Amino acid sequence: VIQQSRKEPPPEIASPVFQKMTPREWKQLHDEQQKQLTHLLVLINKTSEEELPNVLSSLFFEEQKHINRYPPLDPYLSIMGELIIPSFTKRYDEAAPRTRERMLLILAGIHSREALPLVRKALEDQNQRVILTAQTALRLILGLEAKPELEAMLLETKSSWALKHTLREISIMGGKDWYQEFFRLAKSNKISLHDLASLGDPQDC
Secondary structure, eight states, X not given: OHHHHHXXXXXXXXXXXHHTOOHHHHHHHHHHXXXXXXXXXXXXXXXXXXXXXXXXXXXXXXXXXXXXXXXXXXXXXXXXXXXXXXXXXXHTTTSOHXXXXXXXXXXXXXXXXXXXXXXXXXXXXXXXXXXXXXXXXXXXXXXXXXXXXXXXXXXXXXXHHHHHHHHHHHHHHHTSOHHHHHHHHHHTTSSOGGXXXXXXXXXXX
């Protein structure tokens, strides 16, 4: 995995900031990433297989203490699969909202039903972005089975932005455009046509 990471640039390389970098700046970035990967490799080699999920999870939650020492750990945690779910569950409440979003995206990538209790807990989070990320995770883990739960959320949301996101998640699963889903719910009196005025296009959310 580490060898592959050295060959493939991170997704943000395509951003305008990276495109404007000089050869010297690229060289500096490359050297920094090499050091980060080397530090991670040393850590992995001296950690037992049983302890590795806990060690990497701890670094993930405490990354502010190790800034620039290790690369982003999200893809490595995804490789750990279900082994990271216990530590994620244990530390969810103490994590910052942005970290919770990242946790949910990692769990979504694992596609394990073992993560559903934590994903469903996140659906009741106080942070709106965490809730919406949890909706995406629910869809990716359950597929079509997530549709009844997402439809139920449409009846509870008071945010037009959240409404857009939920409709988009439902339309992705059902193969219908978002407006078809909207009017289907409106005809059954589950949602008001008045909401359409402030909705806009869910694809823009």
